Structures are given as structure tokens and as C-alpha cells.
Amino acid sequence: MQYDFDTVRERRGSDSAKWKKYGDEVLPLWVADMDFISAEPVLRALHQRVDHGFFGYTRPTPELCSVIPERLKRLYNWAVRDEELFFLPGLVTGLNVSFQAYAGPGDGVLVQPPVYPHFVKDPVIHGRALVDPPLIPRGDTYEIDFDAFEGAITDRTKIFVLSNPHNPVGRVYTRQELETMAEVCLRHHLIICSDEIHCDLLYPGFRHIPIASISPEVAERTVTLMAPSKTYNLAGLSFGFAVIRNSELQNIWKNTSLGLISGVNIMGHVAALAAYKGGQEWLDQVLVYLKNNRDFLGRYIAEKLPGLRMTRMEGTYLAWLDCKGAGIPGNPFDFFLKEAKVALNDGADFGRGGEGFVRLNFACARKTLTEAIHRMAAALKRL
Numbered sequence: 001m002q003y004d005f006d007t008v009r010e011r012r013g014s015d016s017a018k019w020k021k022y023g024d025e026v027l028p029l030w031v032a033d034m035d036f037i038s039a040e041p042v043l044r045a046l047h048q049r050v051d052h053g054f055f056g057y058t059r060p061t062p063e064l065c066s067v068i069p070e071r072l073k074r075l076y077n078w079a080v081r082d083e084e085l086f087f088l089p090g091l092v093t094g095l096n097v098s099f100q101a102y103a104g105p106g107d108g109v110l111v112q113p114p115v116y117p118h119f120v121k122d123p124v125i126h127g128r129a130l131v132d133p134p135l136i137p138r139g140d141t142y143e144i145d146f147d148a149f150e151g152a153i154t155d156r157t158k159i160f161v162l163s164n165p166h167n168p169v170g171r172v173y174t175r176q177e178l179e180t181m182a183e184v185c186l187r188h189h190l191i192i193c194s195d196e197i198h199c200d201l202l203y204p205g206f207r208h209i210p211i212a213s214i215s216p217e218v219a220e221r222t223v224t225l226m227a228p229s230k231t232y233n234l235a236g237l238s239f240g241f242a243v244i245r246n247s248e249l250q251n252i253w254k255n256t257s258l259g260l261i262s263g264v265n266i267m268g269h270v271a272a273l274a275a276y277k278g279g280q281e282w283l284d285q286v287l288v289y290l291k292n293n294r295d296f297l298g299r300y301i302a303e304k305l306p307g308l309r310m311t312r313m314e315g316t317y318l319a320w321l322d323c324k325g326a327g328i329p330g331n332p333f334d335f336f337l338k339e340a341k342v343a344l345n346d347g348a349d350f351g352r353g354g355e356g357f358v359r360l361n362f363a364c365a366r367k368t369l370t371e372a373i374h375r376m377a378a379a380l381k382r383l
């Protein structure tokens with residue numbers, strides 16, 4: 001069927017976190033949540049479940065536990081067994097379990113800022129030390145400084161938390177980059193926690209490689225976090241999973257999450273299964289729409305907002321915008337919220353190298369995106 005992503009759907013008054021936080025006058029282009037109605041097979045499956053009328057405890061079904069490995073094999077040529085799957089209410093939970101499971105108090109957690117705020121804030125909240133050699137801006141993209149990456153590791157650094165595709169800089173790491181990062185981690189006996197939540201949202205020319213698929217040695221040291229939540233816009237249904245090959249790491253994971261993560265959310269389970277089985281058509285169409293929005297945004301910024309620079313996006317629907325050349329007094333996030341009534345994400349929340357940037361979520365109808373960037377352009381003109 002042909003999906004309609006162009007119609008602006010009213011989400012105000014629906015308890016959407018995205019649309020509620022900043023009030024009615026503001027266009028929200030911040031949290032990673034798409035303004036698109038879910039795939040028809042997902043809606044159908046959820047309706048059926050609601051009509052049944054029972055919402056008791058559930059367990060991951062054998063069907064789901066075979067659909068996920070089949071999908072990982074088909075898309076990434078990655079062999080995963082069902083007993084390697086550990087279900088989660090969300091990947092932020094998975095990140096926080098990892099920080100506590102694989103690094104002790106005072107131990108180091110290696111990250112690559114600017115990066116998703118939970119990577120830089122949560123380890124510190126748990127009393128872990130942040131080890132944060134930044135990614136290096138090069139032209140309109142970012143690269144890894146491997147000397148700085150390895151040089152930052154000490155005897156107390158225990159875990160490397162990878163964001164791939166990288167939120168917010170939009171990189172989809174190459175095999176060679178992944179191999180080098182993995183080789184450094186293995187040499188220093190680090191556990192790799194790889195957050196691959198955006199792995200299905202790639203633009204033409206890019207291919208996702210799960211770092212654990214690189215070699216059996218890397219798989220033995222890796223916890224991979226994945227979910228249908230970004231891919232199919234199901235974040236409020238609280239469903240994700242970790243893939244853990246090594247039995248020792250599995251046991252530590254089980255003990256750390258004991259009593260904190262139990263069973264699975266029945267609606268999340270139903271939606272995930274329906275999306276993985278029948279959501280491809282929706283996803284194919286959403287990716288075309290997102291690519292067109294990405295290109296439209298890039299052109300608009302280059303032509304009409306010369307003070308801003310958009311980072312090249314290989315994946316995700318989150319544009320990382322450098323505002324340092326725009327002459328904005330103070331923080332650009334505050335400026336666009338107050339002067340343009342557009343809510344973005346504040347780059348400063350993404351750790352080192354994020355100051356002077358904003359993140360813009362363009363997974364919305366073209367009309368909403370156009371209105372937002374017109375408002376931003378008008379605010380910049382008034383400077």
C-alpha cells in the first residue's frame with residue numbers, strides 16, 4: 001500500500017512527549033520520534049490484541065525469538081542464536097545495565113562525543129568515570145582520531161560504548177573503522193557496548209555492519225543493543241533487546257538486571273513482531289521520504305541559512321547543525337526556541353564538541369519541516 005507521510009497529523013493533546021513539552025506555539029523538532037503513523041500491519045496487530053481484552057504477563061514467544069535472528073542474518077549476515085537475546089524495555093535501560101554490569105564504581109566508560117546525552121551523563125550518575133576523546137570534525141563530517149581514542153584508555157577503562165549509526169553526527173562506520181575500534185578494545189580488554197538503535201535508518205550508499213559480526217573474538221566481547229523503536233516509530237511501546245554471545249557476560253547481565261527487567265511489554269512485543277514481519281513496505285517508503293527531507297533541508301540551509309552548516313548525514317533522521325557561524329548571541333537552542341518557536345535539541349547536552357550545535361529531527365511532514373525552517377530563517381534575519 002502507499003503510505004501518506006505528507007499529511008500533517010495533529011499530535012497536540014495526545015500526551016506526546018515531543019509535542020507537549022514546549023506548548024502549543026512551538027514546533028517540536030527535538031526528541032527522536034517520527035510524526036508518521038505506524039505501519040498498517042502494526043496497527044492491525046495491536047487492534048487485534050486490544051480486542052482480545054487480556055493484558056496479562058507475557059514471555060517472548062518462540063516466533064519472535066526466531067524472527068529476530070532471521071532478520072539479523074538476512075540484513076547483516078550476522079548469525080545470532082535465540083539464547084543470545086535479552087529483552088529490554090528500552091535501550092537507555094540497556095546502556096545503564098551495561099555501565100553497571102561491566103564497569104565498577106570509579107572505572108572508566110569510553111565514549112565518542114558529541115554523542116547521545118545518556119552516553120555522557122548516565123555513567124557519571126552511576127559513579128563511573130567518563131573517558132571521552134571527541135570525534136574530529138573534518139569538512140562536513142566527523143572522523144575518529146584513533147591515537148586519541150587509544151590514548152584515552154587507562155587500566156581502569158572497562159567498557160567502550162559505541163553509537164553506530166552515530167547519534168548525532170550521522171556517521172555509519174565503515175568496516176575498517178569498526179575493525180580498528182574493536183582491535184583497540186580487545187587489546188585493552190574492554191567490553192564493547194554497541195548501541196545500534198538507528199541501524200535500519202540509512203541512506204543510499206551506506207550499509208550497517210554490527211560490530212559483533214566482525215569476528216568471533218569481537219562477538220565474545222560485545223553487547224549489542226537494538227530495537228524496532230526508531231525504525232518503526234514505536235518508542236512509546238517500550239521494547240528492545242540486547243544480543244550477548246559470551247556466557248560470562250550473559251551471567252553478569254542477568255545478575256545486574258535481576259528484578260529490574262522482567263518479562264516483556266505485551267503491546268511492545270505484539271508491535272515488534274508485526275513490524276519485523278510486515279513492516280518492510282512502510283520502512284522502504286519512510287526511508288525515501290526521509291532522504292527527500294534530508295536533501296531538502298541540506299539545500300535550504302546551504303542557500304538560505306548560510307550561517308548554519310549541516311553535517312553530512314549517512315544515517316538517522318537527526319540533523320546536526322553547526323550554528324557557530326550564525327552570529328547568534330548565546331546558546332542557539334535557546335535562541336531558536338525563543339525567537340523562532342522551534343524546539344531543537346541543545347548540542348551542549350551531547351558532551352564535548354557539542355556547544356554551538358543544535359540537533360534537528362526532520363522525521364515530520366514536509367510542511368512542518370518547511371514551516372520550522374522558515375521560522376528559523378526569519379529569526380536569524382532579525383538578528
Ligand SMILES: Cc1ncc(COP(=O)(O)O)c(C=O)c1O
Pocket residue numbers: 032089090091092093116163167195197227229235239240
Ligand atoms: C543512540 C540512542 N540510544 C538509545 C535511544 C533511546 O532508546 P529507548 O527509547 O529504547 O530507551 C535513542 C533515542 O533517541 C538513541 O538515539
